[in-house]
Amino acid sequence: MFKKYKIKVNDKVMVIAGKDKGKIGTVKKILRKKDKVIVDQVNIVKKHQKPNPYTGQTGGIIEIEAPIHISNVMLFCESCSKPTRVGYKFTEDGKKLRYCKRCKELLD
Numbered sequence: 001m002f003k004k005y006k007i008k009v010n011d012k013v014m015v016i017a018g019k020d021k022g023k024i025g026t027v028k029k030i031l032r033k034k035d036k037v038i039v040d041q042v043n044i045v046k047k048h049q050k051p052n053p054y055t056g057q058t059g060g061i062i063e064i065e066a067p068i069h070i071s072n073v074m075l076f077c078e079s080c081s082k083p084t085r086v087g088y089k090f091t092e093d094g095k096k097l098r099y100c101k102r103c104k105e106l107l108d
């Protein structure tokens with residue numbers, strides 16, 4: 001089943017639960033099978049990396065963004081500077097556009 005999310009890659013979102021609650025970032029990736037998203041600079045975890053002589057990669061600790069559940073983020077509306085619910089409206093030619101339910105500003 002193909003799930004439709006209201007959040008897309010490159011959207012600005014605010015984290016509404018967990019240790020990074022209140023952080024705002026840009027969606028880098030959507031993991032559809034897991035209902036998770038990767039948000040830029042949010043949910044940073046440290047990971048040990050093994051050196052790889054083939055690629056010249058040095059070992060050490062790297063910081064990466066761990067995926068967070070899509071229900072823990074909300075779309076962030078830049079015109080009202082708040083996390084918001086998304087509504088849909090249809091244009092005359094049948095295009096579906098997202099809008100901010102708070103200020104009615106179009107998001108697409």
Ligand SMILES: [Zn+2]
Pocket residue numbers: 077078079080081084100101102103104105
């Ligand atoms: Zn708004």
